Amino acid sequence: MDKPKEIRGKFFFLFMATFVFLLCLAMRTPRTYGSVPQPRRASDACPSRTSSETITPLNNTKHLLVSAYMDRREAGSDVRIIGIFKRDSIRPLHCVFCCAGRLSSTTPGTIMQHSDHFGFPYATTDVMCRIPRDCNATHVDLLTQPGRVRPLHQSWLPIRNQKTNEKKKTEEFQFNFTVCISNLFGDYNNVLQVAQSLEMYRLLGVDRVVIYNTTCGPDLDRLLRGYVQEGFVEMVPWPIDRHLNPSRGWLFSQSGGDLHYFGQLTTLNECVYRSMERSRYVLLNDIDEIIMPYRHDNLTAMMDALQRQHPHTGEFLIENHIFPKIHFEPSRRFHLPQWDGVPGVNILEHVYREDPDRGSYHPHKMIVQPRLVVWTSVHEVIEKMGQRFKVPMDFCRIVHVRVSLRGSLTLDQLNVDKRLWDFQEKLIPRVDEALGRAGLLLSTEGRS
Numbered sequence: 150m151d152k153p154k155e156i157r158g159k160f161f162f163l164f165m166a167t168f169v170f171l172l173c174l175a176m177r178t179p180r181t182y183g184s185v186p187q188p189r190r191a192s193d194a195c196p197s198r199t200s201s202e203t204i205t206p207l208n209n210t211k212h213l214l215v216s217a218y219m220d221r222r223e224a225g226s227d228v229r230i231i232g233i234f235k236r237d238s239i240r241p242l243h244c245v246f247c248c249a250g251r252l253s254s255t256t257p258g259t260i261m262q263h264s265d266h267f268g269f270p271y272a273t274t275d276v277m278c279r280i281p282r283d284c285n286a287t288h289v290d291l292l293t294q295p296g297r298v299r300p301l302h303q304s305w306l307p308i309r310n311q312k313t314n315e316k317k318k319t320e321e322f323q324f325n326f327t328v329c330i331s332n333l334f335g336d337y338n339n340v341l342q343v344a345q346s347l348e349m350y351r352l353l354g355v356d357r358v359v360i361y362n363t364t365c366g367p368d369l370d371r372l373l374r375g376y377v378q379e380g381f382v383e384m385v386p387w388p389i390d391r392h393l394n395p396s397r398g399w400l401f402s403q404s405g406g407d408l409h410y411f412g413q414l415t416t417l418n419e420c421v422y423r424s425m426e427r428s429r430y431v432l433l434n435d436i437d438e439i440i441m442p443y444r445h446d447n448l449t450a451m452m453d454a455l456q457r458q459h460p461h462t463g464e465f466l467i468e469n470h471i472f473p474k475i476h477f478e479p480s481r482r483f484h485l486p487q488w489d490g491v492p493g494v495n496i497l498e499h500v501y502r503e504d505p506d507r508g509s510y511h512p513h514k515m516i517v518q519p520r521l522v523v524w525t526s527v528h529e530v531i532e533k534m535g536q537r538f539k540v541p542m543d544f545c546r547i548v549h550v551r552v553s554l555r556g557s558l559t560l561d562q563l564n565v566d567k568r569l570w571d572f573q574e575k576l577i578p579r580v581d582e583a584l585g586r587a588g589l590l591l592s593t594e595g596r597s
Contacts, residue, residue: 195247195250195251195252195288195305199288199304199305199306199307200214200304200305200306202388203215203216203385203386203387203388204233204387204388204389204391204392205304205306206392207232207291208293208304209293210235210238210240210293211234211235211238212232212233212234212235212238212274213232213233213234213392213393214230214231214232214291214304214306215231215232215233215415215419216230216231216306216309216419216422216423217229217230217231217288217289217306217307217308217309218231218308218309218310218422218423218425219308219309219310219311219312220277220310220422222523222534223277223523225259225277225279226259226277226278226279227278227279227280227286228244228277228278228280228286228289228308229275229276229277229278229422230244230258230275230276230277230278230289230291230306231273231275231415231418231419231422232273232274232275232276233271233272233273233274233393233408233412233415234260234262234271234272234274235270235271236262236266236270236271236272237270239260239262239274240293241257241258241260241293242258242260242276242291242292242293243255243256243257243258243291243292243293243294243295244256244257244258244276244278244279244289244290244291244292245289245290245291245292246278246280246281246284246286246287246288246289247286247287247288247289247305248281248283248284248285248286248287249285249287251284253280253281253284253286254281255292255295255296256278256279256280256281257279257295258276258277258278258291259276259277259278260274260275260276261274261275261276261277262274263275263414263418263524263526263531264524264531265414265526265527265531266409266414267399267400267401267409268400268401268402269396269401269406269407269408269409270401270407270408271393271407271408272414273412273414273415273418275524276291286308287307287308287311288305288306288307288308289305289306289308290304290305290306309422309423310422310425310426312426322426322427322428322429323356323427323428324356324357324424324427324428324429325354325356325428325429325430325448325449326353326354326355326356326357326428326429326430326431326432326448326449327355327356327357327358327359327420327424327427327428327430327431327432328350328355328357328358328359328431328432328434329359329416329417329420329421329424329431329432329433329434330358330359330360330361330434330435330436331360331361331387331411331412331413331416331417331420332361332362332363332387332389332410332411332412332413332416333360333361333362333363333364333365333369333436334363334364334390334395334397334411335364335397336364336365336366337364337365337366337369337436338365338366338367338368338369338492338493339369339436339437339492339493339494340366340368340369340372340491340492340493340584340589341488341491341492341493341494341495341580341584342436342437342493342494342495342496342550343369343372343373343436343437343493344372344491344493344580344583344584345495345496345497345576345580346436346437346438346439346496347376347381347382347583348576348579348580348583349439349569349572349576350439351381351579352447352572352575352576352579353439353441353442353447353448354447354448354449355432355448356381356428357380357381357382357383357428358376358381358382358383359382359383359385359420359423359424360373360382360383360384360385360436361385361387361416361419361420362384362385362386362387363387363388363389363390363395363411364390366492368491368492368587368589371587371588371589372583372584372587372589374587375583375586375587376583385416385419387411387412387416389408389411389412390411393406393407393408393412394406394407394408395407395408395410395411395412396408396409396410396411397410397411398410399527413527414525414526414527417433417525417526417527418524418525420433421433421517421519421522421525422519424519425519425520428519429518430448430452430516430517430518430519431516431517431518431519432514432515432516433514433515433516433517433525433527434514434515434547435514435549437494437549437550437551438469438514438547438548438549439496439547439548439549439569440467440514440516440545440547441545441546441547441548441568441569442544442545443543443544443545443546443568444543444544444545448516451544451545452465452516455538455540455544459536459538461535461536462535462536462537462538463517463518463520463521463522463530463533463534463535463536463537464515464516464517464518464521464522464529464530464533464535464536464537464538465515465516465517465537465538465540466513466514466515466529466537466538466539466540467513467514467515467516467540467545467546467547468505468511468513468539468540468542468546468547469505469511469512469513469514469546469547469549470502470503470504470505470542470546470547470548470549470566471502471503471505471549471551471553471554471555472496472499472500472501472502472503472548472549472550472551472566473499473501473503473551473552473553473556473563474494474499474550474551474552474553475552475553476499476501476560476563477498477499478497478498478499478500478501481498483495483497483498483573483577484498485577486591487581487584487590487591488580488584488590488591489591490589490591491584491589491590491591494550496548496550496569497569497570497573497576497577499550500565500566500567500569500570501560501563501564501565501566502563502564502565502566503553503554503555503558503563503564504564506554506555512527512528513528513529513539514528514547515528515529515530517530517533518535520534521533521534521535522534548566548568548569
């Protein structure tokens, strides 16, 4: 009887010793595991990777995505995704949202290809998406198949134009006038004309200039960096040549390539939506064009007068008038020595203006109210919510110093137009300051 009791006592002692040892070990070990929440399923978390690029390839397609904007102007849609799609490869797409960190269910996307593509294989294309209920959407992406999403493979686009204050009056804008410039490519280095145009726009009341840049020359890059630093220019990288073979021309049958004029139609539309909540008016034109009022000293006074006369107009067409750069004002009073070494055209020296050939198509450029624009082309708005008005040329016209369109005209067949000279006293020192800031202004010391 004593032997079994002895064995049971040893087992009991061993059990208690083991229990005490494990209890002490548990108390000394940091509670690391207890503080970690249960991991979410991969399909519930987002975003894993937000696109920081201005051009983002869409997975499993030949399409490119550019940006996404809140847009509830069309029934049944909440978000507009701007993209560049291959026209012969369009298939159904599905929208998926990041709802403040939570993944949404998918909703069908409505694909809307812009009508102007000039025969190129790729075209500006919008995808309209509906946000699911109870989703505070911050990001969006597109899927080729509905259902389960793999966030690790997604490149989410942030949804812009989210109103931070719903009570904000629609009349309050950060800017009155924004100029949209598309596109710089081919190492463009027309420094002097760009500096003169930007400073001229400042004198006319423009608050911001948005430029889509593929490539530009080193001198122009230095100039524009100064404008970016002071906040007047917003440079948008536009590396379209990394994704496609962009054309330098406007018509596929003549120039070939994948996309019209380095994606000009896409950037113009993107700039309209980029400016929609921030700018009262948007000017859609090229870097070497100035939309010039002839009856008013600035664009604000001009547009106030036009809107009073045409209150329901959202698109104002401005005639383009060429000032041939081969003809110089004979006195050469504005051939300034400090600008001799600056590459580019001096627009103050060109005062001879062509009359347009009324027997052929004559393009315009535009001033628009962006909130009334749905789609724009280069020379007119394709789809809009307001009316259109062609501004008389004695009221406003484009000053465009470039190669002549009517080279057969002699000098006495041209019109003398010195409107730019009305601003020369303020324009010249401003241009000097901008060129000097970029280290491009030649010193006049020691000149005879």
